Amino acid sequence: MLRETFKICFAHVKRHDVALTTIRLMAGHSKWTNIKHLKAEKDGCKAVLFAKISRQIRLAIQEGNSVDPALNSTLRSVIDKAVKQNVPFVTIQNVLNSFQNNKLQFTKHRLGIQYKKKVFVICIINTNNFPGFKMDATAMIRKSGGIFVDVRHIFEDFGWIKAHYAELFLFANRQTFEEKVFEDAVEFGAEDVQIVDYRSGTVNFICDPSYLIAISKRLQSSGYCVEKSEHIFYAHDLVKLTSDQHDSYKVFLKKLQILPGVENIYDNVKQ
Known part of the structure; x- marks a missing residue:
């Protein structure tokens, strides 16, 4: 049986892409303080984006068995996306060159998280060391009020x-x-x-x-x-959070987004 119409399915999707993290101006005592905060935010987002693109390029090379974009359409698509996101070509070329000398294999993984009873999250990870990633993430997730759970029945x-x-x-x-x-x-x-x-x-x-x-x-x-x-x-049922709950969740979400290896995050939170 065909899926329900694509528009309905996709309307339910709530994805938090690391590369699309919103940069907000932080309060300070002077214009220079604000500028420093903003620059730090931008630099942090740029570093996360470059790391993500690097992982995607490595995975595309593995899947397409070639470092030549002309022969590897998946790699070509990732490079086109990187260029549109203003990733310097020298950065892209460095990743291509480093892959030729580094045979570490990246694989995709999925983690289910329950955050403070109402929120369920799927976190997509691309890494060459999933046990290490999970060990590093566990302390932050538990301290924030989250636990690892099976969320397949939610999504x-x-x-x-x-x-x-x-x-x-x-x-x-x-x-x-x-x-x-x-x-x-x-x-x-x-x-x-x-x-x-x-x-x-x-x-x-x-x-x-x-x-x-x-x-x-x-x-x-x-x-x-x-x-x-x-x-x-996409979640079957969406939950609505109070203003305080939403603010708390946004803090947790940002901590998830900057974990090395995180690609995409999906949840059941209503916009």
């Missing part, structure tokens, strides 16, 4: 691939393009598909998460440019 998941067809001019009209997209979705094993923007040929494919990489590769070999693919988690 549902699906694979999401955002792509656009590179040669849209081959299709006479929207109808012929739609027919092509739906035929490809069926052939490649996607469970649902949505045309986001016909003018740019942008399409969302929904699939079983275990088929994300395989379907992405088939799309790329069939004329699509994959912009993003992600294993999405």
Whole structure:
């Protein structure tokens, strides 16, 4: 059975991307104090972003078995994303060079956390030392009021691939393009598909998460440019926090986001 409409599923997703951490001006006694605080915040966010991009590049190289973006479409997508986020090319090149001399394998892991009874969190980690990560994270999580739990009954998941067809001019009209997209979705094993923007040929494919990489590769070999693919988690029921609870949770969330190896965070908190 096909998923519920993509819009409904995705509307429930609450993802806290480390790279999108909001920078807020901290109070101080002078303009210079504020500037120093703001610069420290920006530098901290930049360091977290660069570390995250480095891990994603390493993982893309492992998955694609190549350090050449021309031969590794997953790596090419990560590099394009890094450039759009103003990561210096020299930083990207240094990561590529270091991977050739460093054979440590990065793997993705998932941690379930319950925070102060009402909030449930899924934390996606990309690391070469998961036991070490968990040991370092445990003290902070417990001190903040959280515990590790199985949250699978709280969340549902699906694979999401955002792509656009590179040669849209081959299709006479929207109808012929739609027919092509739906035929490809069926052939490649996607469970649902949505045309986001016909003018740019942008399409969302929904699939079983275990088929994300395989379907992405088939799309790329069939004329699509994959912009993003992600294993999405969304909560069945959202909880509303009081102002004080929300402020407390934001502090905990920020501590999670800066842990080395954290990629994405999903929760059941209502916006």
